[in-house]
Amino acid sequence: MKTISGLFTDHYQLSMAEGYFSAGRKDDRVNFDYFFRKNPFGSGFTIFAGLQVLFNLIEDFQYDSDDIDFLYKRGFHDDFLDFLKNFRFRGSIYAPKEGEVIFPTESILSVEGNIIEAQLLETLLLNTLNYQSLIATKANRLRQSAGKRSVMEFGMRRAQGWAAIHGSRAAVIGGADSTSNVQSAYIYDLDSSGTQAHSWVQSFDDELTAFRTFAQLRPKKCVLLVDTYHTLNSGVPNAIKVAKEMQQQGHQLFGIRLDSGDLAYLSKKARIMLDKAGLPEVKIVASNQLDEYLIKSLIHQGAKIDVFGVGTNLITARDDGALDGVYKLSAVNDRPTIKLSEDVAKVTLPGKKKVIRYLNGNGEFYADGILLSEDDPDDVDMIYHPQYADKKSMVNGLEKENLTSKVFENGNVLTAKKSIGEISEYRSLRVSQLADEYKRFEYPHIYKVGLSSNLIQLRMDMIAESKRSK
């Protein structure tokens, strides 16, 4: 399924690429880092997602003759366009596994390559990783609130257009059990599921006939929507009637769905009615503008809900609709580069780097260190706060992991392809290695991310040099 081409980029990437080409710099080697500055939703961490999709899209990131004609009409020059005809991204990518727990500031992903390929890829890379990491993080918050209850992703109709295609994938990575989105289920082999709509019930002369017909057709996993007319006076009693009829035919009603009204009150009443009718196994599905806070509150109120259907607030990450990931140049031909800013937090980290995760003896994450790639992790005893150099942490003797490794080289993916289920399991494992204080919704503990002394020194030197040169 090819939708994108090398045109999936910002106009200025092509202008700059042409510039590098014309300036005879096409073989310059560069390093770009992908990182973000702030966890979304006030979370204490972020889930890394989108990497395997990026690998697939890199394959499509080429220019066919129609693309070339278009660029010619838009003023790009023949010699550059001839070069683009054979363009393929052949750089290297260093990254964590999909599903990894990641934090602000750290160079999560690095691209090494020639200056044109690394520049042209920027927009596609940011577009892919920012959105999927955002949604996986949101889904993980829902998963946290729902505990052992199920979460269905429902949001395709309210998704931001084709965002739905990758959004449902990211939701399952983050912890949703299934999606209503059949297109994504097809592409990514996700569990797809659904119940029924009000239109089904309305389209019959009466609610009981609507329920009965649906149950006859889909006796397995049948869920009946009980709020089209009146939930407790009509919907639940009719569902109970049909559940009893199903029992006589050897089937079992899977559940009922509440989609409006006071979900705490209605679910408790419905649970009592179902239990009294001898139907304790019939589940209650609830939906209607749910998010992680409402789910928490419903559970706290003792709502009898087994499955939460979450739509808009998950697929659009409505309360914080973008991850602010950026892609910054950190080296040209092995010369480190820096971007200054009047805002100290926005000064970039120069040079090629790697990220080390330090663990406590019990397997819990303790801190992440950003080191220069030539730093030997065994020689790094201390990491320093990115802005306040007097804040530092001893890391010697701690267990260490390389957070990133080379995952893509010369057009080839170097890691085994994982199913979405496997990625979600890895996410679950890694989240479990994070202490609870980092996971609370309100003022989570801030996870330590520090720099090696060599990186601190390089940055200080480059800032000083830049001031001298004025």
Add this chain to the structure above:
Amino acid sequence: MKTISGLFTDHYQLSMAEGYFSAGRKDDRVNFDYFFRKNPFGSGFTIFAGLQVLFNLIEDFQYDSDDIDFLYKRGFHDDFLDFLKNFRFRGSIYAPKEGEVIFPTESILSVEGNIIEAQLLETLLLNTLNYQSLIATKANRLRQSAGKRSVMEFGMRRAQGWAAIHGSRAAVIGGADSTSNVQSAYIYDLDSSGTQAHSWVQSFDDELTAFRTFAQLRPKKCVLLVDTYHTLNSGVPNAIKVAKEMQQQGHQLFGIRLDSGDLAYLSKKARIMLDKAGLPEVKIVASNQLDEYLIKSLIHQGAKIDVFGVGTNLITARDDGALDGVYKLSAVNDRPTIKLSEDVAKVTLPGKKKVIRYLNGNGEFYADGILLSEDDPDDVDMIYHPQYADKKSMVNGLEKENLTSKVFENGNVLTAKKSIGEISEYRSLRVSQLADEYKRFEYPHIYKVGLSSNLIQLRMDMIAESKRSK
């Protein structure tokens, strides 16, 4: 460019479709209405967008043998799948023109068809119209704040994944002058534009060389990014040097771009520096987390900005990331249907309907009336508030327009294809027909949308009948 198939739908649409098929109801005729309940962003109105894209996607909304195999594995039955093999949407669509000004409650778009095609289309239709209408509405607010200054849409890297593809289109419909998104520019023939990134400047040994090289390559519409090191001490002075060199070669620097810091202060200082250097024609482009409120404030502060580049806040509609459009069944085999709710505002409007726009003598919109399709508009003298029947408006003698017409029938689009420029012009015309009180950002005047007495009566009768039947 085919990305979607008939699988671009919610799982339950396929379950229900199979249900209708198995129940022998595949030839039942139905009517569904698309409407929304709340303008986004607290706006006084919404811009209708996405219709031509929907027409294109309907062509792709089919099931090939891979799709059928997939559905078979997911438990759908052979006879239904045989039916799906030849499935095409052949229903009729009634809608306003793209770019129309629309309001909550009104049946903006109606689908008439057999029960299976009308049901299956729901998710695709909502996904397409909700997002594009949201973004066009946001862009129109930016356009309103920017006045005669330019607005560039910049958000591809922060867009919700492939939302970018249609988001940039909708942004231009709503009033953006251009987009950075080359993929959308290619598909929809939009103006694409861009400046340069910090990485360009960083990749050279010094800023002046970076600027000079770019200017030599792109002497037309050259914009230099001046904040990589120090805006006023280095960026602007270097840009001025290059502008002078360009003049000697018969070229003119188009502009400079500010992307950080205090945009009001920096733009004023930069303007003075440029003017003193005899470069009054060099424009100032500004970007960095802009939205309609910041743009208004910058202009109010006397900022010297000619072009606003808007990213995340436009393409994700960050402060209100979803339009709540729904698609509700209003008739089955010419029998009107209703969905009740404990929330009176959520009771649907039964039956087939049409929307009439009433105008004052001076061409300004006065009110919209929702009439039953059998109502003769010439006989409707009064329209009634949807909830408070004592609130009513005289409409006799007013100029009238049919807001909607049949635009799609039997697989064919009935209207001439419009360019995005034409759609944007229509949007601009229609917004100009709306009085200023509806356009302010704070507590806009609420536009009148009323029902005909026959529609009020039908709804009352159906509610009463539903109560009797219990």
